[in-house]
Amino acid sequence: MTARRGPTRHSFKLPGVSLSLREPILNWYAEKARDLPWRRPDATSWGILVSEIMLQQTPVARVLPAWEAWLRRWPTPADLAAEPPGEAVRQWGRLGYPRRALNLHACARRIVAEHGGEVPSRYEELRALPGVGDYTAAAVASFAFGGRHVVLDTNVRRVLARAVQGVRYPARATTAAERRIAESLLPAVDAPRWAVAVMELGALVCTARSPRCADCPIIDRCAWRLAGCPDHDGPPRRGQAYAGTDRQCRGRLLAVLRQAHGPVPKAALDAAWDDPVQRERALDGLVADGLAEVLEDGTYRLPG
DNA sequence: CACCCGTGGTA
DNA sequence: TTACCAAGGGT
Numbered sequence: 630m631t632a633r634r635g636p637t638r639h640s641f642k643l644p645g646v647s648l649s650l651r652e653p654i655l656n657w658y659a660e661k662a663r664d665l666p667w668r669r670p671d672a673t674s675w676g677i678l679v680s681e682i683m684l685q686q687t688p689v690a691r692v693l694p695a696w697e698a699w700l701r702r703w704p705t706p707a708d709l710a711a712e713p714p715g716e717a718v719r720q721w722g723r724l725g726y727p728r729r730a731l732n733l734h735a736c737a738r739r740i741v742a743e744h745g746g747e748v749p750s751r752y753e754e755l756r757a758l759p760g761v762g763d764y765t766a767a768a769v770a771s772f773a774f775g776g777r778h779v780v781l782d783t784n785v786r787r788v789l790a791r792a793v794q795g796v797r798y799p800a801r802a803t804t805a806a807e808r809r810i811a812e813s814l815l816p817a818v819d820a821p822r823w824a825v826a827v828m829e830l831g832a833l834v835c836t837a838r839s840p841r842c843a844d845c846p847i848i849d850r851c852a853w854r855l856a857g858c859p860d861h862d863g864p865p866r867r868g869q870a871y872a873g874t875d876r877q878c879r880g881r882l883l884a885v886l887r888q889a890h891g892p893v894p895k896a897a898l899d900a901a902w903d904d905p906v907q908r909e910r911a912l913d914g915l916v917a918d919g920l921a922e923v924l925e926d927g928t929y930r931l932p933g
Numbered sequence: 934c935a936c937c938c939g940t941g942g943t944a
Numbered sequence: 945t946t947a948c949c950a951a952g953g954g955t
Contacts, residue, residue, distance in 0.1 A: 684951040691941070691950090725939035725950095732953085762953045782951045802934075828951060837949060838944070868947055871939080880939050918938090937955085943948085 650792055650847055651816060651823060657846035658826035661833065665689065666696065667772075668825070674748035674773035676700050681765045681772075682733050687724055689832070695724050707746050709737035715931030718920060719887050727883060731919055731932075732760025750774040771821040779811045780824035784831025789814075791835060795852030797861040798837075878902050878911040879920075886921055892928035 666672065667680035679699055683692045699720060703709040709717065714734045721730035736758045740748055748769070749755055756766035770776035781803060790799035793810050816823050834841045842848050871877055881901045886893055902908040915921040922932050
């Protein structure tokens with residue numbers, strides 16, 4: 630039999646391509662990694678959890694100042710847990726997806742109530758926290774506690790899609806095949822460093838739009854590259870419409886509440902969006918989601 | 934599983 | 945300018 634040696638016992642489309650992805654990527658990371666505050670040795674597990682929640686669908690550049698301000702105000706879960714949820718929503722500012730602020734606040738209260746004020750270290754415990762899904766649980770367990778987990782975010786998925794699967798973009802949803810590939814590459818030792826290194830490669834070099842292949846440490850073994858960089862086949866990737874949507878409307882309404890420091894009369898909200906039907910729907914949605922409150926006098930405010 | 938959930942930067 | 949995209953999660 631042909632002795633195919635490598636970090637994996639699985640065979641991919643192009644066997645051997647994944648032969649040694651780890652070393653060059655780890656070496657590249659050692660040289661090119663960004664100095665992000667949540668990666669510093671003095672970062673707390675709480676700080677790392679906060680960073681992961683903030684980074685959900687929000688670019689690093691916008692998270693940086695928000696993260697600094699958040700941790701300056703609430704250095705520990707107990708500090709945040711002592712505040713009403715509305716303060717978290719206000720501090721969240723314009724990071725987007727404000728339910729994440731609510732999630733972080735709920736995390737803080739649960740951590741205080743159920744974990745003695747310390748961010749739990751095990752994947753399963755983390756996964757049970759509000760707003761902590763598969764990726765975030767794996768990331769915090771890895772980066773804050775040194776655990777060995779498959780960390781599959783959009784960056785890693787794209788790198789593996791190209792380097793191993795030979796396609797420009799990963800599938801819309803994570804597949805079993807992807808997870809198998811990621812598991813096969815997971816090193817026995819120093820798994821967190823590997824995870825952050827692949828993520829960094831995806832973020833800085835193997836980017837979605839125009840990858841900087843000239844700077845890539847694995848250009849000579851990238852399956853997509855070796856296949857001639859074939860274009861994405863399959864249905865076009867659905868964009869996210871925004872203008873005129875309920876999401877935009879909710880954003881406008883919440884901005885009014887965030888800006889005010891007390892209850893807001895309904896008229897102030899009415900002025901923020903023209904279409905009354907959509908406006909009422911959005912407002913009801915905000916209340917249902919716990920992002921806004923109606924007081925008895927009919928005024929609105931962030932949750933107290 | 935497809936869709937919903939904010940916001941801003943970039944090609 | 946429009947469209948895509950950004951360390952996802954919940955339903």
